[in-house]
Amino acid sequence: MKNYFLILLPSLIALTSLLSCQAQNKRVMQNDEKQVNIEGLDYATFGAGCFWCVEAVFQELKGVEKVISGYMGGNADQANYKAVSYEKTGHAEVTRIYFNSEIISFETLLEVFFTTHDPTTLNRQGADKGEQYRSVIFYHNESQRTLAEKVKTSVAAELWDDPIVTEISEATEFYEAEEYHQNFYSLNPNYGYCVAVINPKLEKFRKKFAEKLKSSH
Secondary structure, three states, rough: HHHHHHHHHHHHHHHHOOOOOOOOOOOOOOOOOOOOOOOEEEEEEEEEHHHHHHHHOOOEEEEEEEEEEEEEEOOOOOOOHHHHHHOOOEEEEEOOOOOOOOOOOOHHHHHHHOOOOOOOOOOEEEEEOHHHHOOOEOOOOHHHHHHHHHHOOOHHHHOOOOOOOEEEEOOOOOOOOOOOHOHHHOOOOOOOHHHHHHHHHHHHHHHHHHHEEEOOO
């Protein structure tokens, strides 16, 4: 049995790496996302596990003009992928979502947020473990805080049987993530993590929110 386990061990390690955002050897690719004038747009900041997943979801919504991956909510005065992942700065991986509130509301963004990740698991999404993967809403004004609390106790509670552990905190300094993290799914659709984790998430999201997607989807 021991020898059999040793034979299987490399395969088990490979599978864990495939399903984990943190374990990937990420390829650096130029972000070719179109330039967007964000002046006058509203914005929201969510953490819901690996920011590759969250970015891929929100990019497809009508009214969302730009999504930027980054870090927020830590206790250090700087943040980058290595520090957040290995030095435990307390930051969460987040996405900054710039949206046209005349087309899509903050409340709708919250509904998508609570639907497309598991807000009942503390500091974890699937194989991604650690406080950087926590479920969190960083509000930018009192209106956002009030709506976040409302949706958390109504919509989210109806969607999930277990208690919601999503943190609702005032927004702090936003640190934009490295270039190779930006627009990751669009640039790397055949990458292992994208195929194994993001594709199934997008399929479910597209079915539930079909009427809210951009025409290209």
